[in-house]
Amino acid sequence: MPEYDFTAPRLYVDAPLKEGGAVALERNQSNYLGNVLRLGAGDSVLVFNGRDGEWQAAIAGRKRPDLLAIQQRIRPQDRLPDIAYVFAPLKHARLDYVVQKAVEMGAARLEPILTRHTQVARVNGERMRANVIEAAEQCGILSLAEVRDPVPLERFLRERAATRLLVFCDEAADVAAPVQALRDEAPGGIDVLIGPEGGFAAEERELLLRQPRVIRLALGPRILRADTAGVAALALVQATLGDWQGGGG
Numbered sequence: 001m002p003e004y005d006f007t008a009p010r011l012y013v014d015a016p017l018k019e020g021g022a023v024a025l026e027r028n029q030s031n032y033l034g035n036v037l038r039l040g041a042g043d044s045v046l047v048f049n050g051r052d053g054e055w056q057a058a059i060a061g062r063k064r065p066d067l068l069a070i071q072q073r074i075r076p077q078d079r080l081p082d083i084a085y086v087f088a089p090l091k092h093a094r095l096d097y098v099v100q101k102a103v104e105m106g107a108a109r110l111e112p113i114l115t116r117h118t119q120v121a122r123v124n125g126e127r128m129r130a131n132v133i134e135a136a137e138q139c140g141i142l143s144l145a146e147v148r149d150p151v152p153l154e155r156f157l158r159e160r161a162a163t164r165l166l167v168f169c170d171e172a173a174d175v176a177a178p179v180q181a182l183r184d185e186a187p188g189g190i191d192v193l194i195g196p197e198g199g200f201a202a203e204e205r206e207l208l209l210r211q212p213r214v215i216r217l218a219l220g221p222r223i224l225r226a227d228t229a230g231v232a233a234l235a236l237v238q239a240t241l242g243d244w245q246g247g248g249g
Contacts, residue, residue, distance in 0.1 A: 006140065009037055009045040012133045013068070017052040021070040022060075033065040040065065046074065048136075050144040053077040080108035080143045081242045082189040085234065088113060088196035089120040089150065090226060098227045099128050103135035103145050105234040106243060107192075112150040117198030123150045153204060157211065164189040165241075166214040169233050171199060173218040181215055182240040192237055194230045 011033075015023045025033070033039045041059055047068060048054045054075040057068040085107040089095055102110055110132070112123050128147045136144055151159075160166075165185055169192070193208070200208070208214060219232045238244040 009033065009039065010137045010140070011045055011047050011068075012137055012144070013047050013049055015049060017047065017049055017055045017070055017073075019070060019072060023047065023057070023068045023070065025061075025065055025068060030061075030065045033059060048142050050136075050142065051077060054142055075142065078142050080106055080145065081238070083107050083234070083237060083242055084109040084111050084189075084191045085194075085230065086111045086113055086156065086191050087194040087230060088115050088118040088226065089123045090197070091120055094227050095120070095123070096127070096131050098230055099131040100135040101227070101231050102234060103132050103141065104139050105231065106238055107145050107234060108143070109146045109148060111148045111156065111191075113153045113156050113193075114150055115153045115196050115204055116201035117196040119196060119198070125149060154207065157207060160191060161189065162212045164191055164213065166208070166211050167192045167233065167237060168208050168211075168214055168216045169194050169219055169229055170205065170208075170216050171218065171223055172205070173216045176218065178217045178219065178236055179240055181217065182236060185213075185215065185241065187241045190237055190241060192230075192233050194226055194233060197226050 011029055013023050033045065039059055041061055043059045045057055045059060045068065046054055047057050047070070053073050055073050056071045058071060059065045060067040060069050083106065085102040087098060089112045090098060099110060110128065114121070125147055132145050132147060135141070165188060167190060209216065217233070219229055224232060
């Protein structure tokens with residue numbers, strides 16, 4: 001990654017960005033800039049909206065930050081690799097962690113799936129989206145990952161494109177060479193699937209193995225927690241087929 005100023009305050013704004021434009025701050029953003037960071041009129045922040053790149057802006061407002069005056073673009077908009085993180089949702093803080101780490105690892109979509117052993121039946125989509133934005137703000141990310149609603153595993157498999165590669169992480173698989181297995185595949189759309197803490201049911205595993213393009217991977221000789229497995233799997237995929245190579249996904 002090129003040299004980047006990680007000390008500058010950074011905000012996501014849901015508004016068009018262009019030179020000479022202005023963006024009204026939401027109350028929580030105004031409070032964050034004015035009361036938490038102690039910034040005021042004339043101070044600079046970086047802003048992005050997931051569409052128009054990253055821009056330098058100046059804070060405006062008499063008593064508190066109310067407005068951002070957009071000045072100049074710092075970075076052009078980028079594109080995330082076509083990697084979907086497909087996962088059985090976890091509880092509370094561990095779900096927050098999973099979402100944040102998937103965003104940091106460059107996933108373009110977050111797709112919760114419901115399996116036989118999934119312990120969480122309801123997912124707070126708004127909380128997931130808030131975690132996506134927070135992770136992007138903190139890590140210099142320009143493109144926001146899409147958050148999809150939970151669907152049963154069978155429906156996900158039925159509706160996904162058959163041309164996409166399904167990387168199916170399974171603790172019951174033989175421990176082999178996951179890096180080489182992935183390198184043997186052609187790049188393209190990838191779905192990285194992490195199951196629930198109780199693992200996949202036998203009929204689910206059979207259904208997964210019948211998919212047209214599938215790699216069944218074991219993530220080493222130790223059993224990983226579901227949130228750890230997600231980070232490990234995304235790292236493997238990004239290093240072999242994703243944008244860690246420098247060629248895009």
